[in-house]
Amino acid sequence: MRPPPAKTFNTAGPCDPRLHYMIPPTPRLxxxxxxxDLDRYFVVHAPRQTGKTTALEALASELTAEGDTAALMFSCETAKAAGEDVALAESLLLDSLRDAAEWSGWPEELLPPDPWPHSSPGSRLRAALREWCRRSPRRVVLLLDEIDALQGNSMISILSQLxxxxxxxxxxxxxxxSVVLCGLRDVRDYKVACGGDADRSNPISP
Structure with missing residues (x-):
């Protein structure tokens, strides 16, 4: 029988408890x-290599395991290549979402619709999430990692749809x-990006 690999300290990306020394991640948030639980939309922001992704992955797993929530974490990083192309950014985000869901091991009834509903560019993400939530037997919680990868009009469109x-x-x-936006930036930056007034905001962020 192959012995388990020796654990190491990791600062290069998300931690795996099988491979890395780590403390319980969810108490950090x-x-x-x-x-x-209050159905809030909020931002988790901190510098790189502080454990954001590891903590949110663990939180999504815990929520889903409880049985009344389908909590999915996926990365927005591939959408960086879209730049200002809103339609491409939406397609790349929805591809990342579907890929994360298909690798989650969830039963068929929890997976997002395939194909996504038809909608015009600039509204595809909203239409896709609405249809998924309409079909899902559980409440859906999304955790969007690397939200900072979105740029310009793509960022404005995605945040406005949310x-x-x-x-x-x-x-x-x-x-x-509930939606969690995970990145490096403060919530007021996102509010300005989608057309709000940062001076009038009263954001909640852990």
Missing amino acids: PEARALI RDGHNSRPKGRPFPA
Whole structure:
């Protein structure tokens, strides 16, 4: 029988408890779980190599294992190549989301729709998430890692679609119960990017 590999310290990316020395990751974000339970949209921001991705991956796994939530973490990093091309950014994000879901080991009923619903560029992400949440037997929670990879009009479009979906929930329209944007930037930067006034914001961020 092959012996387990020797553990090492890791600062090059997300930690794997089988391979790396690490402390329990989710207590590092004590407010995140409470905000998700309250169906909040919020930002986790910190410098690189501080454990953001590892902590949020663990949180998504814990939430899904409890049985009433489908919590999915995926990276926006590939969308950096889209630059200002909104349609390409949407396609790359939806590809990353689907890839993460298919590798999650979830049962078929929790997976996002295939194909995605048809919608015009600039509204494809909103339409896709709405259709997924309409079909899902569980509340959907999304954790978007490397949100900073989005640029210019692509950033504005994605954040605006998330904000529009968030604001439509009181009208009974399906949309993710909670969204976490993980990156390097402060929440006020994102608010300005999608057309809001940073001076009037009262953001909640763990």
